[in-house]
Amino acid sequence: MKALRDPQNLLSEGLAAIRAQFRVPDDLPPQVRAAAETAAARTPSQHADWTDRAFVTLDPATSTDLDQAFTIERAGEDLLLHYAIADVAWFVADGDPLDVEAWKRGTTTYLPDGKANLYPPALSEKAASLLPGGPRPAVVLTTRVAPDGSVKLEGVVRARIESRAKLAYETVRDDELPAGFAELAARIAAAEERRGAGRVDPPEQEVTRDAGGHFTLRLRPQLPAEERNAALSLATNLAVADALLTAHTGLFRVMPEPDVGAETRLRRTALAFHLDWPEALSLTEFEKTLRAAVPAEAAFMLAIRRAGRGASYVPFREGETPWHAAMAATYAHCTAPLRRLADRYVLQAVLAVANGQPVPEEVQAAFERLPAAMAKAESRDGQIERAVIDLAEVALLANHEGEQFRAVVTDLAESGARIQLTDLPIVARVAAPGVIPGETIRVRLRAADPLRRHLDFERVA
Known part of the structure; x- marks a missing residue:
């Protein structure tokens, strides 16, 4: 897992749930270990x-x-x-x-x-x-x-x-x-x-806890x-x-190549991170300008990774x-x-x-x-990686219930509007009838459940 490090095992309970959900084996069968010896x-x-x-x-x-x-x-x-x-x-x-x-x-x-x-x-x-x-x-x-x-x-x-x-x-x-x-x-x-x-070589996400006991992503x-x-x-x-x-x-x-829909969503994500992506510049050309040491650009590099086909x-x-x-x-x-x-x-x-x-x-x-x-193996690994990142994102917002966040709508679906928070590298869904892709909205966090890896937002403006 190169997308996330958890050096202090701060997410151990959630990771155990992921291992159980995806049936990650704890060990190799005895006959396999004997054959290896x-x-x-x-x-x-x-x-x-x-x-x-x-x-x-x-x-x-x-x-x-x-x-x-x-x-x-x-x-x-x-x-x-x-x-x-x-x-x-x-x-x-x-x-x-x-x-x-x-x-x-x-x-x-x-x-x-x-x-x-x-x-x-x-x-x-x-x-x-x-x-x-x-x-x-x-x-x-x-x-x-x-x-x-x-x-x-x-x-x-x-x-x-x-x-x-x-x-x-x-x-x-x-x-x-x-x-x-x-x-x-x-x-x-x-x-x-x-x-x-x-x-794209995105940075690693590292989970830490700040002085107030809140999770942070570095x-x-x-x-x-x-x-x-x-x-x-x-x-x-x-x-x-x-x-x-x-x-x-x-x-x-x-x-x-990334499909047209993915690039369109990424342009809205760039908007959420206040990145200037000229219309005439292709995704490949824009990627070359990104600096992993700049938090917003690093977060966008991770968004590119998640958007790939x-x-x-x-x-x-x-x-x-x-x-x-x-x-x-x-x-x-x-x-x-x-x-x-x-x-x-x-x-x-x-x-x-x-x-x-x-x-x-x-x-x-x-x-x-x-x-x-x-x-089959890569599909399993991809699902696990997404689950781990979801876990980290939910943990990041734990104890922040009731707070409001600015977000940009990147896509629409029956399950709600897909939003990118503008100040954190977090993607979520929210019920927001009538919004259009590219629109900026404000949302309130109602609940953050790390074990279920679930964020519950409501639109407030």
Whole structure:
């Protein structure tokens, strides 16, 4: 759950209700945990020795399920990104208990107070995780990044790597990172700008309690190290997608452009936050002007995220070019196999393609089944994320019953007018016959029920 942090467990009762409602599993079945212990003892035997290279990881300080490690070297004017990805397929075989359970889950499900792992911790946080302290099996993807930010997959190999350091976003220094890290990120960002990519990296919402005992929401923008680290994964995924598309195989991440209705609602939301969005400026262009350190603009970034039509997975189809509108490119997921089921199969496919081998039949078959399995998992995770954000919003207004708020009507439905409060990043519904979208109204909070995640407003003007 990257949309909300609750470091003091202030919302524990409400989160417990969400876990029960969405049947988030507390643990893995005993046979799955036993299979993980057996798999964790496997010794890598098909992996080249890359332990002489200075790989590092970069993640939140508390993370232990580390999918990626990296090192960078120069090749003339180009940069070579060696991106090591946890070799989950080395530990998990099709049809074994680990695999069967992973297909049921699809993803690791995150909540502010914990997570439900895709794979048991014996793998995801120990043997398969790219932690320091000994060689780990990985799939190393080497991507050539040109000065203009264009990328090309140079090679893929199974290798034993040894992370030299577990670096944290919160504390990392530039001199601890491989040379070329910031330059590589800048190249990728420049290429995104030229493509017209419209990615949004909204800030985290963090729940705190003020001196009066009221809940408050603090918006925390991404740290520079986080933004730069995301570029490494993006470069690799773009290069993998191109390689798979050329080979007429693969599983791709696709996303449509925001529809006209969503953009219209967002323009009204911008009005609520007193943001100047010129009529001639597209959503993609306006996004690039937003600053996560400015509360109103950060809140609008979160509104954009909630308004999106959503991404999905599609297998390769002859004559079709899969497209991800936010990336403005053909795109694939392969860099988080400890947390996403699909990535394990994409990695196996690109490993075969890059080495001139046929993609295994079981991988090709999985590409046909994965879109439905991942859609189910992502739908569940999306519902949980929305429920958690709703919980935080209701908690934020607890003890404020009777107070009035200014709001802008963003949409109309049978359930009432959809409103955006102008001074808080909160969306709600209110009965307001006769209003029109874009109209400013005043509402009074009648009740805020965190356990039901329900806000009850009435229109007063």
